[in-house]
Amino acid sequence: MGNTRFIPALTVALLLLNFVVSFSTKTTTNISIDQSALLALKAHVIDPQNLLTTNWSSAFNICKWIGVTCGSRHRRVIALDLSNMSLSGIVPPHIGNLSSLTWLNMRNNNFHSSLPIQLVNLNRLKYIRLSFNNFYGEIPSWFGSFPKLQYLSLSYNNLIGQIPSHMFEGLPRLQVLYLAVNRFSGKIPLSLFQCKKLEDIDLAGNSLEGDSTQRNRKLDHA
Secondary structure, eight states, rough: OOOHHHHHHEEEEEEHHHHHHHHHHHHHHHHHHHHHHHHHHHHHHEEOHHHHHHHTTSSSGGGGGGTTTEEEETTEEEEEEEEOOOOOEEOOOGGGGGGOOOOOOOOOSEEEOOGGGGGGOOTTOOOOEEOSSOOOOOOOOOGGGTTTEEEEESSSSSEOOOOOOTTTGTTTTOOOOEEEEEEEEEEEOGGGGGGGOEEEEEEOSSSSEEEOOBBBBOGGOO
């Protein structure tokens, strides 16, 4: 009788142990993916202030790296703030592996790449701030694939061409849009009017056509 009662308890204990081991292994794997993505970014930039050079090291916990914020539950990288660090170089495709990222701020550096297509994998992003850099090329059509995005700033870059006509159909939560001082041309997409939550917009300093070219001079916040 005693042995019979012991079996269910042992089964529960084994299942719980298996869950803990599985969860721990998955968490370690995800952190390793995030770490590899950030180290790849570090390898593609010039860091004159040695901010990343001295701090972004496998000798330190990734969640304590400068500019990196991890979630309290799963310990994944949820925010990356590299603003005002005098960094230059390119943004490698590896950044698309930061699948839990909700906040991306690289404002006021000297990144000079096109926008890597792998950004489309970051569908949890709520905040993108890439202003005051030298990003070039067109805004790709997949840039409208961020259903949770609330803030988008690409002002003061070297982006060219037309804004994709259906871009804003995939940005239903967008509240702030700064695209000022690039080299955009053509008509402002009608899909912009589908952003019902849009509160602040600046498209000045381009060659865009349309009645909704509002010139809200809030460029200190771009």
